[in-house]
Amino acid sequence: xxxxxxxxxxxxxxxxxxxxxxxxxxxxxxxxxxxxxxxxxxxxxxxxxxxxxxxxxxxxxxxxxxxxxxxxxxxxxxxxxxxxxxxxxxxxxxxxxxxxxxxxxxxxxxxxxxxxxxxxxxxxxxxxxxxxxxxxxxxxxxxxxxxxxxxxxxxxxxxxxxxxxxxxxxxxxxxxxxxxxxxxxxxxxxxxxxxxxxxxxxxxxxxxxxxxxxxxxxxxxxxxxxxxxxxxxxxxxxxxxxxxxxxxxxxxxxxxxxxxxxxxxxxxxxxxxxxxxxxxxxxxxxxxxxxxxxxxxxxxxxxxxxxxxxxxxxxxxxxxxxxxxxxxxxxxxxxxxxxxxxxxxxxxxxxxxxxxxxxxxxxxxxxxxxxxxxxxxxxxxxxxxxxxxxxxxxxxxxxx
Amino acid sequence: xxxxxxxxxxxxxxxxxxxxxxxxxxxxxxxxxxxxxxxxxxxxxxxxxxxxxxxxxxxxxxxxxxxxxxxxxxxxxxxxxxxxxxxxxxxxxxxxxxxxxxxxxxxxxxxxxxxxxxxxxxxxxxxxxxxxxxxxxxxxxxxxxxxxxxxxxxxxxxxxxxxxxxxxxxxxxxxxxxxxxxxxxxxxxxxxxxxxxxxxxxxxxxxxxxxxxxxxxxxxxxxxxxxxxxxxxxxxxxxxxxxxxxxxxxxxxxxxxxxxxxxxxxxxxxxxxxxxxxxxxxxxxxxxxxxxxxxxxxxxxxxxxxxxxxxxxxxxxxxxxxxxxxxxxxxxxxxxxxxxxxxxxxxxxxxxxxxxxxxxxxxxxxxxxxxxxxxxxxxxxxxxxxxxxxxxxxxxxxxx
Numbered sequence: 177x178x179x180x181x182x183x184x185x186x187x188x189x190x191x192x193x194x195x196x197x198x199x200x201x202x203x204x205x206x207x208x209x210x211x212x213x214x215x216x217x218x219x220x221x222x223x224x225x226x227x228x229x230x231x232x233x234x235x236x237x238x239x240x241x242x243x244x245x246x247x248x249x250x251x252x253x254x255x256x257x258x259x260x261x262x263x264x265x266x267x268x269x270x271x272x273x274x275x276x277x278x279x280x281x282x283x284x285x286x287x288x289x290x291x292x293x294x295x296x297x298x299x300x301x302x303x304x305x306x307x308x309x310x311x312x313x314x315x316x317x318x319x320x321x322x323x324x325x326x327x328x329x330x331x332x333x334x335x336x337x338x339x340x341x342x343x344x345x346x347x348x349x350x351x352x353x354x355x356x357x358x359x360x361x362x363x364x365x366x367x368x369x370x371x372x373x374x375x376x377x378x379x380x381x382x383x384x385x386x387x388x389x390x391x392x393x394x395x396x397x398x399x400x401x402x403x404x405x406x407x408x409x410x411x412x413x414x415x416x417x418x419x420x421x422x423x424x425x426x427x428x429x430x431x432x433x434x435x436x437x438x439x440x441x442x443x444x445x446x447x448x449x450x451x452x453x454x455x456x457x458x459x460x461x462x463x464x465x466x467x468x469x470x471x472x473x474x475x476x477x478x479x480x481x482x483x484x485x486x487x488x489x490x491x492x493x494x495x496x497x498x499x500x501x502x503x504x505x506x507x508x509x510x511x512x513x514x515x516x517x518x519x520x521x522x523x524x525x526x527x528x529x530x531x532x533x534x535x536x537x538x539x540x541x542x543x544x545x546x547x548x549x550x551x552x553x554x555x556x557x558x559x560x561x562x563x564x565x566x567x568x569x570x571x572x573x574x575x576x
Numbered sequence: 577x578x579x580x581x582x583x584x585x586x587x588x589x590x591x592x593x594x595x596x597x598x599x600x601x602x603x604x605x606x607x608x609x610x611x612x613x614x615x616x617x618x619x620x621x622x623x624x625x626x627x628x629x630x631x632x633x634x635x636x637x638x639x640x641x642x643x644x645x646x647x648x649x650x651x652x653x654x655x656x657x658x659x660x661x662x663x664x665x666x667x668x669x670x671x672x673x674x675x676x677x678x679x680x681x682x683x684x685x686x687x688x689x690x691x692x693x694x695x696x697x698x699x700x701x702x703x704x705x706x707x708x709x710x711x712x713x714x715x716x717x718x719x720x721x722x723x724x725x726x727x728x729x730x731x732x733x734x735x736x737x738x739x740x741x742x743x744x745x746x747x748x749x750x751x752x753x754x755x756x757x758x759x760x761x762x763x764x765x766x767x768x769x770x771x772x773x774x775x776x777x778x779x780x781x782x783x784x785x786x787x788x789x790x791x792x793x794x795x796x797x798x799x800x801x802x803x804x805x806x807x808x809x810x811x812x813x814x815x816x817x818x819x820x821x822x823x824x825x826x827x828x829x830x831x832x833x834x835x836x837x838x839x840x841x842x843x844x845x846x847x848x849x850x851x852x853x854x855x856x857x858x859x860x861x862x863x864x865x866x867x868x869x870x871x872x873x874x875x876x877x878x879x880x881x882x883x884x885x886x887x888x889x890x891x892x893x894x895x896x897x898x899x900x901x902x903x904x905x906x907x908x909x910x911x912x913x914x915x916x917x918x919x920x921x922x923x924x925x926x927x928x929x930x931x932x933x934x935x936x937x938x939x940x941x942x943x944x945x946x947x948x949x950x951x952x953x954x955x956x957x958x959x960x961x962x963x964x965x966x967x968x969x970x971x972x973x974x975x976x
Binding site for chain 1: 604605607608609610611612613629630631652653654655656657673674675695696697744745746764789790791809810843844845862863883884885886887907927928929930931948949968969971972973974
């Protein structure tokens, strides 16, 4: 038996019963919905996502068929209508957040580790671990626009790529794990990019981030102690080592590496970052890139995430302490709360202005929502082995 | 003759002709639209607004009946569905951005000078010049929730209020023009606010801003040379004078005052602000609040607006030089372009990630859109005496 689209929406819980009985006009008007308070939650074990809304904190729909979404991440179209999900299996899936369905899905590589969307919303870039390189797709059709092989050396070996982010001006920046190079791909003149290569990034860069203003690109190194910084506003782009003593990456596969650099916060002029191996959060001056302070925490930190105003830092931990969250008050540099959400707290996402934070508690099959003022739990929602949480406000941000 | 809602949408240009002939289901699905790329433009002479979208740069609809909207400003609900417009005549108008119609309109004071929405999206606060004080409304119903009279001194005189912005934690901060005090109204415990008063702000504060992290509140003074700063993260809130020599406000009515503090930019650790009276842009260190540099510009600057990444500053000017825009490259501190959009460039708004900027050219009855990389004009759109431009991405920002 087939159902009408409206009936399907009703069964999926996205429409109320009275609406089915209403006039077509009323139905149409009732279906109108804004997208600024939407989000999605990756359900890693089942290849599915939940579409959620943060105003009343409800799940709108489960969408299945996304393949291997362990470590998946997402970006949004600039109107916040479509999500692009980068799966571990090389799958790139476009989701209609209003209809709650897959628009298109392509398997673009063998092992993908994240992607980005250009500032004009037209290009989707995907970073690949297997076979390496970066592929760029049309955001509407998901058709391949550019294939950037990321070859290096005399033998033109293909490098794995990491740390792919968008920059203003239809640009992407990413780093070659095998080559120790960072490349800026400039699509401002069309779909054939100009590539600028920055050498001597260091040995085995495993991950990277760019600051929210698109200026400072920082790569972590597996093969060396310390990090590499590139000031992307400089006339001549060059790599500089910073934070000697920060430590090397600890696990060989870039994509499995913890702590992710994504987990760094920038707040009130300083970077807040998880120490490697130690039970500490480090503070680094945002101009000089030197360490200024350390804050002792409960375990080995994984993510140190700043509330959007930067006044609080929420920290989760590596196993076996991954049932715990600590909240740091940045002005006093003190831990003000220790929470025990449950087994395996994997990810957190703040509402855009930071009044609440959502967190995935994988082992409890739950997503929990906390008020960031009272630090009390305000909602618990079921989810199947939840991991990443991504809200649509990301559409408006640089460098994700 | 009356028309159905769909027919009305069709006539308003929001639906295409084929849609009217389609099935109700198709109609309903076709009406779905995301809100992340919407915005509105104030048409000051006609009491109307244009609803626009920034992806294809088109006008979706004109909405009329908003009263006196000279100097009007707007905030958005956290789902980006509704705009709240603060008119000069004390009118507070709630607009449905998807249906393109007025949901409700109340005249809440005699002369309003701006408003804010709480971080949880539940409260709308309006600052009043006549009769003074601040009124707070329920964001859904626009019913009055709290009336804060802003009285001061022995005689309990009612003060005009200026510089009203939201802070994290269901708080608003505003300043009393007549009293020289700043008040923080804390609604975290319910609809009866706790009020904290900070005295000695200075003589006749005419306007104020808060930084995007909600930490630094800065008020301009009409009666004194310099500005006042409050660190809202401090344990004890107190007013400190900064930037001695910045100059006094120049016109007596706070609301007519130019340059607005709203026109200050914060970029890469520094404030960029229009000098008063001089043909200069000032740079002020973001930590020490001391002047670090000056950049010579074409005329008396009104707004110095940072592109979202902070790498460019776009400046407009007071009459008679208000036909001109200059673009400053912040790293080199040089004017890289002088544009002549036309008579009376009143306001600019960047797309959320800054790839384009929209500007109101009042005297030409035009809105012009520029690519911020090429600095070329990419679109001209008709508008009746346009002034303020406000995009929905503001929904996700602190301190507007």
